[in-house]
Amino acid sequence: MTQSKNVQKVGFKVQGMSCSSCANNVQKKLNSLDGIINANVNIATEKGQVEYDSTKIDIQAILKGVEDAGYKAVLDEEKNIEKVTLKIKGMTCTACANKVEKILSKMEGITSANVNFAVEKVTIEYDPKKVRLIDMQKKVSGLGYELNLEEDEDDGVDEDEIKIKKTERTMKISIALSSAIMGLMIIHMFVRPIPGYLPIIAALGFPIIFGTGWHVHVGSWKALKNKSPNMDVLVTLGSLPPYIIGLMGLFFPIQAFIEMATTIMTFHLIGKYLEVRAKGRASQAIKKLLQMGAKTAKIIVDGEEIEIPVKDLQVGDIMVIRPGEKVPTDGVIVDGNGLLDESMATGESMPVKRQKGDEVIGATINKQGLLKVEVSKIGKDTFLSQVVKMMEECQGSKVPIQEFADRITGYFVPAIIIITIGTFISFNLFPEFHLRIIQWGATFLPWVNPNLTPLTLAFITATAVLVISCPCALGLGTPTALMVGSGMGAEKGILIRNGEAIQTFKEVKAIAFDKTGTITKGKPEVTDIVLAKGINEQEFLYFAGTIENGSEHPLAHAIVEKTKNEKIKLGEVIDFNAVVGMGVVGIIDGERILVGNRKLMKENKIPYEAYEEELVRLEEEAKTAMLLAKGNQLLGIVAVADPIKEDSAQAIAVLESMGIKTAMITGDNKRTAAAIGKKVGISHVIAEVLPDGKVEEVVKLQEQYGTVAMVGDGINDAPALKQSNVGIAIGTGTDIAIEAADVTLVRGELSGIISAIKLSRAIFRKIKENYFWAWFYNAVFIPVAMFGLLHPMIGAAAMAVSSLNVVYNSLRLKKADIDPSYNKA
Numbered sequence: 156m157t158q159s160k161n162v163q164k165v166g167f168k169v170q171g172m173s174c175s176s177c178a179n180n181v182q183k184k185l186n187s188l189d190g191i192i193n194a195n196v197n198i199a200t201e202k203g204q205v206e207y208d209s210t211k212i213d214i215q216a217i218l219k220g221v222e223d224a225g226y227k228a229v230l231d232e233e234k235n236i237e238k239v240t241l242k243i244k245g246m247t248c249t250a251c252a253n254k255v256e257k258i259l260s261k262m263e264g265i266t267s268a269n270v271n272f273a274v275e276k277v278t279i280e281y282d283p284k285k286v287r288l289i290d291m292q293k294k295v296s297g298l299g300y301e302l303n304l305e306e307d308e309d310d311g312v313d314e315d316e317i318k319i320k321k322t323e324r325t326m327k328i329s330i331a332l333s334s335a336i337m338g339l340m341i342i343h344m345f346v347r348p349i350p351g352y353l354p355i356i357a358a359l360g361f362p363i364i365f366g367t368g369w370h371v372h373v374g375s376w377k378a379l380k381n382k383s384p385n386m387d388v389l390v391t392l393g394s395l396p397p398y399i400i401g402l403m404g405l406f407f408p409i410q411a412f413i414e415m416a417t418t419i420m421t422f423h424l425i426g427k428y429l430e431v432r433a434k435g436r437a438s439q440a441i442k443k444l445l446q447m448g449a450k451t452a453k454i455i456v457d458g459e460e461i462e463i464p465v466k467d468l469q470v471g472d473i474m475v476i477r478p479g480e481k482v483p484t485d486g487v488i489v490d491g492n493g494l495l496d497e498s499m500a501t502g503e504s505m506p507v508k509r510q511k512g513d514e515v516i517g518a519t520i521n522k523q524g525l526l527k528v529e530v531s532k533i534g535k536d537t538f539l540s541q542v543v544k545m546m547e548e549c550q551g552s553k554v555p556i557q558e559f560a561d562r563i564t565g566y567f568v569p570a571i572i573i574i575t576i577g578t579f580i581s582f583n584l585f586p587e588f589h590l591r592i593i594q595w596g597a598t599f600l601p602w603v604n605p606n607l608t609p610l611t612l613a614f615i616t617a618t619a620v621l622v623i624s625c626p627c628a629l630g631l632g633t634p635t636a637l638m639v640g641s642g643m644g645a646e647k648g649i650l651i652r653n654g655e656a657i658q659t660f661k662e663v664k665a666i667a668f669d670k671t672g673t674i675t676k677g678k679p680e681v682t683d684i685v686l687a688k689g690i691n692e693q694e695f696l697y698f699a700g701t702i703e704n705g706s707e708h709p710l711a712h713a714i715v716e717k718t719k720n721e722k723i724k725l726g727e728v729i730d731f732n733a734v735v736g737m738g739v740v741g742i743i744d745g746e747r748i749l750v751g752n753r754k755l756m757k758e759n760k761i762p763y764e765a766y767e768e769e770l771v772r773l774e775e776e777a778k779t780a781m782l783l784a785k786g787n788q789l790l791g792i793v794a795v796a797d798p799i800k801e802d803s804a805q806a807i808a809v810l811e812s813m814g815i816k817t818a819m820i821t822g823d824n825k826r827t828a829a830a831i832g833k834k835v836g837i838s839h840v841i842a843e844v845l846p847d848g849k850v851e852e853v854v855k856l857q858e859q860y861g862t863v864a865m866v867g868d869g870i871n872d873a874p875a876l877k878q879s880n881v882g883i884a885i886g887t888g889t890d891i892a893i894e895a896a897d898v899t900l901v902r903g904e905l906s907g908i909i910s911a912i913k914l915s916r917a918i919f920r921k922i923k924e925n926y927f928w929a930w931f932y933n934a935v936f937i938p939v940a941m942f943g944l945l946h947p948m949i950g951a952a953a954m955a956v957s958s959l960n961v962v963y964n965s966l967r968l969k970k971a972d973i974d975p976s977y978n979k980a
Contacts, residue, residue, distance in 0.1 A: 162192060163209045165217065169201055170227040184224040188212060201874070203228065236266055239288070240278045240544075243270065245300035247374040249564055250385030250626060254378075258294055262286055271634045277302070299377030319432050325367040326421075326428040332359050333421040340414050353404055353411055360417040364398045368420040384568040386626055392575075393622040393947060394420045400614075410611045412618075419622050419951040426955020430631075430962060448518045448539055452483035455527075472530040476521045484517040485537045486528035493524035542645060554654040554919075557633040560926060567626040571937075575620045578941050582613030589616075593943045602946040612943055619940040623950035624933060628957045632925030635965035640918035643969060648886070648901035649911045656897035660881050660915035663815060665839075665860035666908065667853055667875075669867035670821035670828070671709070673885055674807075674835055674905070675797035677868065679713035682778055683794035685769050690790050696723050699783050699793055702741045702748045705731040710779060711739075713795045734758075738781065749784045756782050756789070763789055777830035779823070804835040806905035806975070811838065813912070816860060820844050820852050820875070849875040866908065883908060906975035917971035925961045932957045 169181060181203065185194035190211030196203040205217055214230070221228035246252055252272035259268035259277065264285025270277045279291065288304045295302040336356045343349045365372075372395065374387035394416045401413035453462050453475045460475055465483045468474075473489065476482055482495070494506040497519045506522045509515055515528055516538045534540065582589050586609040593612065597603040607615070637654055644651050651657060671677050686695055700718030703711035705728050718725060728748075731741040737758065738751015749755055753770070756763045761784045763770075769792055773780040778794040807817050818839035821828050828842035841852050853875050856863045865872070865879035876882030876896050884896035885903045900907035936953060939945050 161208050161210045162206060164206050165214055167203050167228045167230050169196060169203050169221060181221055181224045181226055185220050188220050236280055237283055238280045240276055242303040243275055243277050243300055246272055246275060248386035250383055250568055253565055254381055254383040255295055255298060255300060258298060259291060262294060298381050322428040322431050326424045329363050329367045329421040329424045332363050333417050335359055336414055336417055356413050357402055360398060360413050363417045363420050364394060367424060388568060389571060389621045389624055390423045393618050397618060415947050418948045422951035422955050426958060429959050449481040449483040468530050468533050470530050470533060474528045474530060476526040476528060478521055478523055480521055482515050482517050482519050484530055485532040486515055486530045488513050488515060488526055489529045490527035491525050493526045494522040496520040496522050542650060554633050554658045556658060560629050564626045564629050571624040575617045578620050579613050579617040582609060582616055589943060596944040600944060603944060615947060616943040618947040619945045619950045622947050622954055623936045623940045623945060628929035628961045631958060631961045632929055633922050635962050636918050636921045636925060636968060639965050639968045640914060644914050647910055649907055650899040652897050656881050657915045657918050660912060661919050662862045663864045663881060664862050665816040665818060665856050666810060666864045666866060667818040667820050667856055669872050670819055671797055672868040673866050674803045675799050679709050679795045679797045681713050681717040681793060682796045683773060685792040687789055687791045693723060695790055696721060698743060698748050698785060699750060701725045701743050702728050702739055702750055706733060706739055710795045714793060746785050750781050761787055761789055766792055774826040775830050777827055777834060779827060799835060802904050802906045806909060807836045809909050818856060820849050850878045853878045909975040910973045913973040917968060921965055921968045925964055928960055
């Protein structure tokens with residue numbers, strides 16, 4: 156029958172679903188619409204496919220049907236979101252970053268934009284069909300900044316080092332000239348008057364204010380033009396007017412402030428240099444990773460070994476790696492055995508054995524043995540590139556607590572300017588009140604001079620308020636901690652995808668584990684064979700191995716592997732049939748062979764009751780027991796077990812001692828699941844769960860405990876990882892599970908969860924410390940400056956120290972104990 160041309164198909168993404176019942180609701184709603192021929196909604200992929208009659212219903216009505224069910228539908232052809240991390244030049248403080256972020260976020264086609272001032276990068280999610288990178292560049296350029304459209308790559312040029320040297324040069328020039336001015340001031344005031352003193356210091360100060368400090372004024376102008384005053388505005392107002400007033404002293408008998416102006420600018424430049432150097436140290440983790448990669452590779456071409464740049468490698472090339480050499484890129488060993496140092500990827504200090512068929516990671520080091528490796532991934536697909544990408548995504552993301560700080564920072568500079576103007580007016584309106592405070596301060600503060608005129612005191616006080624205020628400290632609090640923390644995690648094989656996970660992780664009350672490949676190794680082994688009377692093991696394994704050779708199930712692989720080890724030659728199976736939920740059936744050598752559970756035996760009327768006691772015993776030992784029958788005769792039982800990972804029980808015990816409840820979600824029968832749960836100390840065992848039921852179980856745990864993390868490694872775990880508050884993927888698992896997760900444990904050991912929790916708590920603690928000191932600094936010193944008790948020169952130095960304190964406090968995070976040692980949790 157030919158399908159009507161009116162019958163159309165459409166695919167779309169469904170947003171907002173949390174479990175399979177959600178998918179069923181959407182599906183039911185769509186199928187009830189007139190004109191819908193067939194609708195299918197998949198919770199695992201979060202996608203819907205609809206076949207419909209275009210004469211009766213259109214696409215918009217279908218999308219509205221999804222919305223009526225309480226969810227949002229996005230057409231596949233519309234959903235084309237890409238993510239890039241680009242470099243931004245020209246930002247001088249967090250207010251600049253906030254402005255760029257705000258403007259980009261408002262552009263049509265941009266889903267999100269996160270600017271990290273600390274690393275001078277922006278992470279953008281956008282629809283290339285609606286907006287182009289060149290449009291973003293023009294928008295950013297209009298604000299006075301430069302957006303580099305080339306994604307970051309290691310080109311051998313260390314931009315941080317270049318920036319450090321540039322800021323160091325301007326700082327040294329400024330220090331030299333300011334020192335000369337201060338020396339002349341001391342001689343002029345305390346030794347003997349210097350003829351032409353004012354013109355001399357004005358000439359020495361000019362290169363500082365209009366040379367080394369020129370970029371500050373340019374930044375101020377851009378900020379004011381964009382109606383987003385920033386730190387540069389405060390420094391300009393604190394240095395430029397005093398210098399200009401000082402120049403007026405050449406013609407009129409007024410107080411000159413040239414010394415103060417040049418000192419303020421110099422302290423600002425010193426602070427910027429120290430801040431840039433500290434930020435360079437904080438971002439070392441990514442630079443170290445990029446530097447780890449090999450530059451050249453030896454490959455075999457036409458039987459000869461040649462050396463080429465790593466960038467020229469292609470998938471399928473055969474690389475030759477000798478002892479002591481780095482693995483150029485990801486691949487699979489096709490010949491040879493070796494010991495590889497994989498510490499850069501997993502944090503594991505001991506070399507691991509790798510042989511033919513094993514995967515190897517680029518940038519790891521071959522310690523022993525000659526290897527031939529077939530290239531499987533190149534460029535941005537490699538493990539190392541993915542790690543760098545995940546770290547950049549983490550550093551480019553925001554912790555929820557930062558959003559509040561960003562809002563405050565946006566109002567901070569305008570508020571300071573208003574406070575400054577108010578202070579200046581107050582000093583002139585109520586001079587006696589302010590003078591009494593200054594006279595009191597002069598009794599113990601040597602820099603306070605009550606003998607100056609009220610106008611001079613008002614000017615000095617207003618300048619002090621300007622230069623003591625530091626919004627940068629607030630803006631640097633989160634990104635610097637994320638930079639250091641994500642780098643520490645990567646070194647330990649803990650990859651954190653986003654900042655939100657860090658804040659959420661510390662609040663986790665329960666952790667749900669998948670069983671196979673997570674708590675267990677995921678490689679089942681035959682542990683027991685119970686033979687019926689008169690049956691020998693070789694005959695038993697021949698039938699079991701032959702029929703299971705046609706199955707894709709991991710348990711079947713274990714039985715086949717056992718026959719290989721016993722060197723048993725397998726036969727041919729015909730009429731093979733897998734019976735869902737029961738086992739397999741087939742014909743071998745003319746005999747009907749069955750392998751499966753009790754249900755399969757009952758269905759085929761094969762008596763097994765005599766072996767019930769053995770079945771129960773094996774299941775209570777956390778083994779999966781399968782019955783093997785030939786015709787109507789039971790040949791015996793084969794038991795398969797998936798060995799528990801060495802550290803599973805210890806890790807779970809520590810998590811329980813930390814007050815975190817543990818649960819295991821598995822499709823195993825209740826007896827086997829309970830046995831494994833008991834072995835490892837799981838407090839909540841959820842058995843006989845079908846793959847699409849894991850999401851519902853996570854929802855139930857969330858209702859019971861609140862914040863729940865999920866640990867898994869398989870494709871069927873991906874929806875549950877997304878549903879959980881924090882998804883944790885085992886790095887040895889599938890790409891889909893890793894992509895769905897917030898945190899990836901590269902080594903695949905559960906002890907990494909303890910390290911991840913401790914790291915999360917340490918990072919968040921450091922973020923809170925940074926915010927406390929930033930707020931404390933401003934809350935204490937701004938009022939002191941307002942009352943005229945703080946000299947602007949001291950304020951400028953303190954301002955620099957404030958930002959520096961936040962960055963160095965983040966660097967102290969490197970000393971945090973994130974060791975998973977069980978006595979330290």
